[in-house]
Amino acid sequence: xxxxxxxxxxxxxxxxxxxxxxxxxxxxxxxxxxxxxxxxxxxxxxxxxxxxxxxxxxxxxxxxxxxxxxxxxxxxxxxxxxxxxxxxxxxxxxxxxxxxxxxxxxxxxxxxxxxxxxxxxxxxxxxxxxxxxxxxxxxxxxxxxxxxxxxxxxxxxxxxxxxxxxxxxxxxxxxxxxxxxxxxxxxx
Amino acid sequence: xxxxxxxxxxxxxxxxxxxxxxxxxxxxxxxxxxxxxxxxxxxxxxxxxxxxxxxxxxxxxxxxxxxxxxxxxxxxxxxxxxxxxxxxxxxxxxxxxxxxxxxxxxxxxxxxxxxxxxxxxxxxxxxxxxxxxxxxxxxxxxxxxxxxxxxxxxxxxxxxxxxxxxxxxxxxxxxxxxxxxxxxxxxx
DNA sequence: ATCATGATTGACTAATCACTCTACAAAAGT
DNA sequence: ACTTTTGTAGAGTGATTAGTCAATCATGAT
Numbered sequence: 001x002x003x004x005x006x007x008x009x010x011x012x013x014x015x016x017x018x019x020x021x022x023x024x025x026x027x028x029x030x031x032x033x034x035x036x037x038x039x040x041x042x043x044x045x046x047x048x049x050x051x052x053x054x055x056x057x058x059x060x061x062x063x064x065x066x067x068x069x070x071x072x073x074x075x076x077x078x079x080x081x082x083x084x085x086x087x088x089x090x091x092x093x094x095x096x097x098x099x100x101x102x103x104x105x106x107x108x109x110x111x112x113x114x115x116x117x118x119x120x121x122x123x124x125x126x127x128x129x130x131x132x133x134x135x136x137x138x139x140x141x142x143x144x145x146x147x148x149x150x151x152x153x154x155x156x157x158x159x160x161x162x163x164x165x166x167x168x169x170x171x172x173x174x175x176x177x178x179x180x181x182x183x184x185x186x187x188x
Numbered sequence: 189x190x191x192x193x194x195x196x197x198x199x200x201x202x203x204x205x206x207x208x209x210x211x212x213x214x215x216x217x218x219x220x221x222x223x224x225x226x227x228x229x230x231x232x233x234x235x236x237x238x239x240x241x242x243x244x245x246x247x248x249x250x251x252x253x254x255x256x257x258x259x260x261x262x263x264x265x266x267x268x269x270x271x272x273x274x275x276x277x278x279x280x281x282x283x284x285x286x287x288x289x290x291x292x293x294x295x296x297x298x299x300x301x302x303x304x305x306x307x308x309x310x311x312x313x314x315x316x317x318x319x320x321x322x323x324x325x326x327x328x329x330x331x332x333x334x335x336x337x338x339x340x341x342x343x344x345x346x347x348x349x350x351x352x353x354x355x356x357x358x359x360x361x362x363x364x365x366x367x368x369x370x371x372x373x374x375x376x
Numbered sequence: 377a378t379c380a381t382g383a384t385t386g387a388c389t390a391a392t393c394a395c396t397c398t399a400c401a402a403a404a405g406t
Numbered sequence: 407a408c409t410t411t412t413g414t415a416g417a418g419t420g421a422t423t424a425g426t427c428a429a430t431c432a433t434g435a436t
Contacts, residue, residue, distance in 0.1 A: 020296045022210020025423060036385040041425060106294040108208045145348050145362070149369070152344025153337065160336045174333070181337070185373035213393055224415040229395060
């Protein structure tokens with residue numbers, strides 16, 4: 001075993017998604033991670049800290065994946081499409097993480113996060129929205145609203161793809177066309 | 189006290205949204221509802237049954253509110269808009285219920301529901317989507333996908349409105365224009 | 377070699393919680 | 407009036423759980 005802390009987080013992720021927060025005792029997490037009970041509390045002083053840490057870790061992972069895309073020379077639409085597709089692909093390739101995030105943000109644990117953690121650091125995308133509005137490419141509305149709508153859309157599509165068992169071809173189709181859908185919505 | 193069962197559900201709703209499922213002991217629910225511990229278990233044999241019952245009750249309430257809208261003579265777009273606005277208004281007027289539903293459907297309790305409970309009985313809207321596709325008013329795509337997208341959109345807008353403190357005027361604006369947004373997305 | 381620091385263990389505990397049980401009260405049926 | 411059913415209460419219980427602690431073990435620095 002290389003890293004016990006990682007093993008604990010991995011086990012916790014799986015169990016939380018399967019059984020919910022209240023359905024998974026710390027003892028089970030420790031057992032599944034192959035560590036002793038006390039070891040878990042060595043790394044995370046409370047169960048709540050474990051849950052929040054897991055969220056932060058996943059968000060970090062997502063941010064890392066998103067950061068790869070950086071092609072400023074492309075058109076605004078192309079740039080947004082790149083970001084959109086990257087995020088969507090992440091959601092499809094990481095269903096468990098995706099479900100955990102969904103569960104976490106709908107739970108009261110969200111309030112336990114420091115406000116700056118919730119804040120979208122990745123304001124690159126907000127910037128692009130603003131550019132789009134200024135350049136009269138995107139409908140003039142609050143960028144927070146646009147952001148919320150795009151996020152919801154992303155969630156919806158991920159959910160649809162994860163739930164319905166699609167052939168790779170169909171899946172590819174939906175991924176590609178779904179950006180056009182949301183674009184039709186926000187574009188002038 | 190008129191109906192203890194209702195009082196229990198009301199207290200449970202509030203506490204679950206505030207503290208989550210695992211953060212609210214049945215004893216506290218009973219206390220807040222002003223009934224004895226045993227009374228709770230007279231009405232709901234387990235905590236899980238209480239949670240699921242609460243979900244079903246809220247869904248029933250939502251359905252009742254939705255059922256009022258029935259104007260088949262209007263255009264397809266108008267009909268959809270009516271349904272959309274009704275749902276959105278419900279989400280805004282019933283934030284606690286709204287948050288509970290969100291929490292519930294992102295939790296493993298969802299799987300405890302009988303499949304027919306999950307199924308959208310209100311397939312009126314699915315019917316309208318099909319009509320729209322047949323009449324070449326709506327883009328040709330799986331109606332389940334359309335449905336998911338419209339629902340996500342609805343969630344997003346509700347969330348946005350609930351979170352940001354808006355003047356009644358602005359709120360009204362967003363409610364009205366947000367349907368046009370989603371319409372732009374699904375319409376040909 | 378010795379020491380120090382941190383990782384790891386698992387038995388243990390104090391508290392909590394879901395749920396039970398017995399008793400009683402209030403209707404409701406006969 | 408009497409019996410049955412249903413509602414209500416709240417103390418009690420056994421199981422579970424988050425978190426502790428004292429004791430080892432591993433590692434590397436001096």
